[in-house]
Amino acid sequence: MEQHFTDTIDAGRRIEPRDWMPDGYRKTMIRQIAQHAHSEIIGMQPEGTWITRAPSLRRKAILLAKVQDEAGHGMYLYSAAETLGADRGDLTRKLIDGRQKYSSIFNYPALSYADVGVIGWLVDGAAIVNQVPLCRSSYGPYARAMIRICKEESFHQRQGYELLLAMMNGTSAQRAMVQDAADRYWWPSLMMFGPPDADSPNTAQSMKWGIKRHTNDELRQRFVDMTVPQAARLGVTLPDPDLRWNDERGHYDFGEPDWEEFKAVLSGAGPCNAERSARRRAAHDDGAWVREAALAHAARTRNPPAERIFAATGAPDA
Numbered sequence: 348m349e350q351h352f353t354d355t356i357d358a359g360r361r362i363e364p365r366d367w368m369p370d371g372y373r374k375t376m377i378r379q380i381a382q383h384a385h386s387e388i389i390g391m392q393p394e395g396t397w398i399t400r401a402p403s404l405r406r407k408a409i410l411l412a413k414v415q416d417e418a419g420h421g422m423y424l425y426s427a428a429e430t431l432g433a434d435r436g437d438l439t440r441k442l443i444d445g446r447q448k449y450s451s452i453f454n455y456p457a458l459s460y461a462d463v464g465v466i467g468w469l470v471d472g473a474a475i476v477n478q479v480p481l482c483r484s485s486y487g488p489y490a491r492a493m494i495r496i497c498k499e500e501s502f503h504q505r506q507g508y509e510l511l512l513a514m515m516n517g518t519s520a521q522r523a524m525v526q527d528a529a530d531r532y533w534w535p536s537l538m539m540f541g542p543p544d545a546d547s548p549n550t551a552q553s554m555k556w557g558i559k560r561h562t563n564d565e566l567r568q569r570f571v572d573m574t575v576p577q578a579a580r581l582g583v584t585l586p587d588p589d590l591r592w593n594d595e596r597g598h599y600d601f602g603e604p605d606w607e608e609f610k611a612v613l614s615g616a617g618p619c620n621a622e623r624s625a626r627r628r629a630a631h632d633d634g635a636w637v638r639e640a641a642l643a644h645a646a647r648t649r650n651p652p653a654e655r656i657f658a659a660t661g662a663p664d665a
Contacts, residue, residue, distance in 0.1 A: 356557045361487035364430040372556055376486050377433045379558065384424035385442045385449035389623050391417045393457040394466060409506055410463060416499045423496065427488040443628045451609060452535050454617030461514060461524035467507015469536040475500050476570045477540060485557030515582050530586045538609045540567040571599050
């Protein structure tokens with residue numbers, strides 16, 4: 348069975364839920380998919396606070412649709428994790444208790460409406476670079492979920508960029524808001540790809556198993572190369588004095604993120620860690636009655652009372 352698993356990976360085919368897989372592969376997939384699902388759910392919070400304050404009905408509808416998409420992404424991914432034997436309720440409890448992580452970027456505040464556009468441009472842009480290769484991930488349910496998620500993330504990135512174009516063609520105050528938001532989100536966006544390859548303990552095995560297709564540093568470089576021309580088109584200055592084109596490499600050189608800050612945010616010391624967890628916990632507690640009602644309805648549907656069976660079949664009362 349192990350040889351068949353290895354041959355399947357080496358041939359570029361997909362592992363499906365009923366296939367045999369090593370315990371390490373299963374645990375790695377559950378960890379990665381759960382972290383991704385948690386990120387989508389927590390990621391609703393920064394932009395969700397701006398739905399009621401967006402400047403027009405059109406902008407409110409756009410933002411509401413995006414937050415709704417993120418909720419859907421979380422549900423797709425939790426479902427994919429369940430195919431590996433994970434329990435959705437258990438994953439939620441681990442998130443709320445701080446036993447599982449989500450993307451560090453969502454522990455930064457959205458201080459102005461320009462942050463909505465910059466999150467779409469930079470954060471969703473980084474997500475696309477990171478996630479498009481996952482459409483070819485070796486685990487079938489995850490790869491298939493990523494196809495739809497990436498299509499929607501691409502739309503979100505374009506929405507964010509369109510908003511920033513509108514603001515950069517507006518007043519000087521609006522342009523200053525965009526620049527301030529870009530200054531704050533640039534480095535955290537680079538951190539989204541994870542630590543440097545030399546400090547990433549899971550990358551080599553994940554690539555061997557076909558879970559990942561590129562290293563953290565390769566994806567980070569791809570994101571920088573893609574984003575710098577977009578910033579120039581916007582008229583935004585990226586806050587990196589080391590950022591410049593390198594003819595010899597054929598890529599942009601760029602500075603090193605503050606990895607100590609990255610570690611602090613992951614460990615729970617970010618600007619919004621406590622707030623994000625508290626809101627998710629409150630939402631989970633407030634929704635308890637809905638889950639109880641849904642379970643009761645499902646049980647009643649599976650085991651209908653005798654009088655309903657007789658009514659439906661025309662059988663006499665017992």
